[in-house]
Amino acid sequence: QVQLQESGPGLVKPSQTLSLTCTVSGGSISSGSYYWSWIRQPAGKGLEWIGRIYTSGSTNYNPSLKSRVTISVDTSKNQFSLKLSSVTAADTAVYYCARVMAGEHWFDPWGQGTLVTVSS
Amino acid sequence: SYVLTQPPSVSVAPGKTARITCGGNNIGSKSVHWYQQKPGQAPVLVIYYDSDRPSGIPERFSGSNSGNTATLTISRVEAGDEADYYCQVWDSSSDDVVFGGGTKLTVL
Numbered sequence: 649q650v651q652l653q654e655s656g657p658g659l660v661k662p663s664q665t666l667s668l669t670c671t672v673s674g675g676s677i678s679s680g681s682y683y684w685s686w687i688r689q690p691a692g693k694g695l696e697w698i699g700r701i702y703t704s705g706s707t708n709y710n711p712s713l714k715s716r717v718t719i720s721v722d723t724s725k726n727q728f729s730l731k732l733s734s735v736t737a738a739d740t741a742v743y744y745c746a747r748v749m750a751g752e753h754w755f756d757p758w759g760q761g762t763l764v765t766v767s768s
Numbered sequence: 769s770y771v772l773t774q775p776p777s778v779s780v781a782p783g784k785t786a787r788i789t790c791g792g793n794n795i796g797s798k799s800v801h802w803y804q805q806k807p808g809q810a811p812v813l814v815i816y817y818d819s820d821r822p823s824g825i826p827e828r829f830s831g832s833n834s835g836n837t838a839t840l841t842i843s844r845v846e847a848g849d850e851a852d853y854y855c856q857v858w859d860s861s862s863d864d865v866v867f868g869g870g871t872k873l874t875v876l
Contacts, residue, residue, distance in 0.1 A: 685865075694854065694867060694868070694869045694870045695803075695811065695854055695856075695867040695870070696867070697864075697865035697866070697867065700865075708863050708864075710864070710865075711769070711862075711864065744811075752799040752801070752816070752817060753801075753858035754799075755803070755811070755813065755856070756816070756822060758810040758811055759810065760809075760810050761810050
């Protein structure tokens with residue numbers, strides 16, 4: 649079965665760019681009618697959708713983050729990535745990657761999540 | 769943008785039925801999905817397409833959606849059901865994904 653695993657720095661300085669990668673195993677990132685997505689969750693708070701990508705490279709982002717977000721895909725490595733620029737302490741959160749069913753957009757499965765702290 | 773409203777908390781005794789609501793404007797016209805999140809863990813899909821259960825999710829979990837309210841129902845609640853529950857929709861008009869604020873289910 650498909651599994652996802654996030655990786656990347658756990659600490660990022662303010663004003664810098666947060667970069668995370670999600671590695672997909674147990675299946676091809678290019679197969680099926682799926683998108684691939686990033687979601688985040690600040691400590692003690694709810695879930696916030698960041699954006700999604702299709703293996704064609706087509707993307708869509710949360711309007712509130714759109715100006716700072718880039719999601720890309722590398723099908724040869726079965727990975728997709730997140731870049732969030734000009735980070736502040738408000739971007740401190742657990743970041744999850746997830747597979748998205750095309751159409752009605754439910755998320756399954758999710759990665760285990762990775763905590764990213766923005767601090768100098 | 770579309771807004772989903774959930775009660776912050778719901779409490780239920782073991783063996784009883786818990787109902788967690790998710791309110792939204794004409795939410796009955798959208799497909800609603802529900803996630804369970806236990807402390808320190810990633811969310812898990814428990815209901816999709818309003819009322820379908822992924823494999824491995826107990827039949828005790830069910831969902832409904834009509835009018836301005838979607839409901840996740842957990843029958844015969846167990847201590848292990850204690851978790852945060854989130855509803856979610858895709859707003860096709862804006863191509864945007866929206867999550868509810870989450871409901872903490874406490875098993876008394």
